[in-house]
Amino acid sequence: MMDREQIRLLEFLRLLPKIELHRHLVGSVRIETLFDIASKYDIPLPTNDLEKLKNLIEVRTPVSDFRQFLKPLKILGLCFYDKKTIARIAYETVEDAAKDNVRYLELTIGPAFEASSHHLSLEEVFEGIISGVENAEEKYDIKVNLLAGPTFKWKERKTHSPLQVLEASLQFKEKVVGFGLSAETKEGIPFSKWDAKLKREYAKLAEEAKKAGFALTVHAGEIGDAQSVMDAIEHLKDDRIGHGIKYIRKSNTLKHLIKKKVPLEICISSNIKSGVVKSLKEHPVKKIIQSRSNSDH
Numbered sequence: 687m688m689d690r691e692q693i694r695l696l697e698f699l700r701l702l703p704k705i706e707l708h709r710h711l712v713g714s715v716r717i718e719t720l721f722d723i724a725s726k727y728d729i730p731l732p733t734n735d736l737e738k739l740k741n742l743i744e745v746r747t748p749v750s751d752f753r754q755f756l757k758p759l760k761i762l763g764l765c766f767y768d769k770k771t772i773a774r775i776a777y778e779t780v781e782d783a784a785k786d787n788v789r790y791l792e793l794t795i796g797p798a799f800e801a802s803s804h805h806l807s808l809e810e811v812f813e814g815i816i817s818g819v820e821n822a823e824e825k826y827d828i829k830v831n832l833l834a835g836p837t838f839k840w841k842e843r844k845t846h847s848p849l850q851v852l853e854a855s856l857q858f859k860e861k862v863v864g865f866g867l868s869a870e871t872k873e874g875i876p877f878s879k880w881d882a883k884l885k886r887e888y889a890k891l892a893e894e895a896k897k898a899g900f901a902l903t904v905h906a907g908e909i910g911d912a913q914s915v916m917d918a919i920e921h922l923k924d925d926r927i928g929h930g931i932k933y934i935r936k937s938n939t940l941k942h943l944i945k946k947k948v949p950l951e952i953c954i955s956s957n958i959k960s961g962v963v964k965s966l967k968e969h970p971v972k973k974i975i976q977s978r979s980n981s982d983h
């Protein structure tokens with residue numbers, strides 16, 4: 687239970703105008719919307735009971751295994767049924783952010799993943815997302831840009847390749863401002879330890895994306911360690927790091943980040959819920975900020 691002081695603080699934070707740089711579209715689907723779309727289009731869900739569905743999807747308490755944290759995404763992916771449903775999901779995501787007084791949002795999308803459950807084209811996914819986003823922008827005081835990125839294991843999943851995702855992103859450049867990659871697998875294996883072919887493909891992709899004028903943001907140091915953060919800087923030459931919190935203070939990585947002026951998108955509550963940091967007390971954010979200010983002197 688929250689006391690009155692905490693409620694007041696939360697309300698104060700909600701009212702502050704904000705910029706949000708790390709929100710995934712799939713993770714933002716309202717469960718009621720998933721339920722509604724599934725019933726309308728006869729999409730089988732693990733349960734037909736809304737409350738049970740919420741229990742399956744919402745991460746209320748921290749999980750012990752990161753892969754468990756990602757499990758609900760598979761179910762949420764089912765409601766990306768067609769352009770119209772995707773537009774609704776995108777609209778509601780922006781609406782929720784706007785109600786939190788987010789004034790500028792960079793929304794991360796994985797068009798190959800969004801296309802995969804119902805075999806859609808990448809164009810259908812982009813068009814759906816952009817129309818939903820633009821409708822919400824008209825109604826609310828918020829500006830939204832997109833960060834598009836590929837999925838791992840696209841061959842196994844028989845979905846669009848990273849290069850196809852990059853090419854489609856270029857078609858929608860008026861709304862896509864950046865490309866999102868990952869320098870670690872879901873098991874935390876850093877880029878430098880991947881097999882040579884995958885490394886080449888990813889490095890080439892990063893290069894092409896930058897050449898095309900996209901900024902590059904790379905997930906690293908979330909489940910993996912400082913090595914993947916270093917890999918993101920050295921091999922993928924990114925502009926921003928998604929997370930970057932794991933053990934970077936114990937290495938030279940933080941100094942390197944500061945020198946190269948690569949910002950971190952740190953997501954405190956996500957890190958705790960996903961189990962990558964055990965508690966708020968143990969979260970390194972404060973120490974990272976202190977190291978940053980010490981380096982200014």
Ligand SMILES: [Zn+2]
Pocket residue numbers: 708710905928
């Ligand atoms: Zn993320």
